[in-house]
Amino acid sequence: MKCFLTATFAKPNREATPSEIYMDFGYDNLSNFSTAFKNEFGYSPKNVMKT
Numbered sequence: 001m002k003c004f005l006t007a008t009f010a011k012p013n014r015e016a017t018p019s020e021i022y023m024d025f026g027y028d029n030l031s032n033f034s035t036a037f038k039n040e041f042g043y044s045p046k047n048v049m050k051t
Helices: 002-010 018-025 030-041 045-050
Strands: none
Touching: 018 030, 018 045, 030 045
8 A cells, every 4th residue: 555655646747636535545534544644654645745
């Protein structure tokens, strides 16, 4: 799952925001997705989108 999440956010042409992606990974809400992502990677999905 880690590689897949990283690849999803690293795609150069990916315009989707975390709020558009969280359901793709089976989360019912953005807060749970963001927490799980931050626990796994050490930074929030929002920070990934800024880079």
